[in-house]
Amino acid sequence: xxxxxxxxxxxxxxxxxxxxxxxxxxxxxxxxxxxxxxxxxxxxxxxxxxxxxxxxxxxxxxxxxxxxxxxxxxxxxxxxxxxxxxxxxxxxxxxxxxxxxxxxxxxxxxxxxxxxxxxxxxxxxxxxxxxxxxxxxxxxxxxxxxxxxxxxxxxxxxxxxxxxxxxxxxxxxxxxxxxxxxxxx
Numbered sequence: 270x271x272x273x274x275x276x277x278x279x280x281x282x283x284x285x286x287x288x289x290x291x292x293x294x295x296x297x298x299x300x301x302x303x304x305x306x307x308x309x310x311x312x313x314x315x316x317x318x319x320x321x322x323x324x325x326x327x328x329x330x331x332x333x334x335x336x337x338x339x340x341x342x343x344x345x346x347x348x349x350x351x352x353x354x355x356x357x358x359x360x361x362x363x364x365x366x367x368x369x370x371x372x373x374x375x376x377x378x379x380x381x382x383x384x385x386x387x388x389x390x391x392x393x394x395x396x397x398x399x400x401x402x403x404x405x406x407x408x409x410x411x412x413x414x415x416x417x418x419x420x421x422x423x424x425x426x427x428x429x430x431x432x433x434x435x436x437x438x439x440x441x442x443x444x445x446x447x448x449x450x451x452x453x454x
Contacts, residue, residue, distance in 0.1 A: 279347040281379075283386055286334050286341040286353065291327040294343070294353055299324050301369035303437070315372075319407055319444060320437035325367070329435065333367060341367065342390075344383055352383050356391055362399040363391035363453075384418060392453040400453055403427065403446035412449070420449040 286294060302324040304315045316324075333341040339357030343350055351374055355367035365387050370380050391397040404411055406426060416422070429444035430436050 281351075281382060281386075282345040283342050283390075284345065286330070286343045288331060288334060290343065290350070291330045291334070293350060294330050294341075295323075295325055295327055297350060297353060297371065298330075298367060298369045300372055301375075304372050316405060316408065316437070319405060319440055321440060322434055322438040324437060326435060330367075339364070342387070344370075344379075352379060354383060354387050356387055356395075358395055358397070359401065361397060362401050362450075363387075363395060363397035365391075365400050365402045368402075380414075381418070388451070388453055397453055400451045402449050404449060405429070406445050406447040412447070415449050418451070420451045423448045423450055 302316050303320065303322070304317060330341065333339065333355050336357070338359075339355060341355050342353060344352035344354070352370040353367060354365060354369075357364040357366070365384070368380075368383070368387075370383065388400055391400055400420075402415070402420070404415065406412075412422060425448040426445040427448075429439060429446065431439055431444075
């Protein structure tokens with residue numbers, strides 16, 4: 270999916286994902302999470318060391334697009350999809366997930382802009398007081414990135430869905446997700 274990064278000239282556009290973009294979004298998400306870390310142009314968010322196989326599938330993306338409690342946002346620059354994220358209402362909180370940035374564009378501040386827009390939207394449009402997300406607990410580098418953005422680790426975990434290959438094929442036992450939270454007030 271990722272060869273050379275597009276020029277970073279245009280403003281970012283945030284909009285709802287379309288059904289017709291499901292396959293492209295699957296490729297984007299899989300490249301960000303399951304891309305081989307040693308491959309040239311690979312981003313730093315890869316989980317390939319811990320999980321093989323897919324990160325999501327078209328059905329999963331369409332379920333988020335069609336969901337009634339949230340939205341799947343596409344992030345465009347100069348007409349090219351450069352990222353995406355999911356927001357889901359959970360009472361007075363919002364859940365942030367399915368976050369992906371093209372691997373060749375990672376490390377240039379795009380992710381910071383995307384998460385800032387997600388937080389702004391949740392706070393201003395939904396009145397959310399807190400943003401929540403779950404991250405594989407073995408991803409120390411990713412946890413630290415979110416902590417630098419004001420998220421705190423809660424120590425509350427949930428198990429990885431072993432045996433359900435829709436979410437990937439675990440490469441080690443004991444994988445779990447940790448809940449991270451950030452006040453939005």
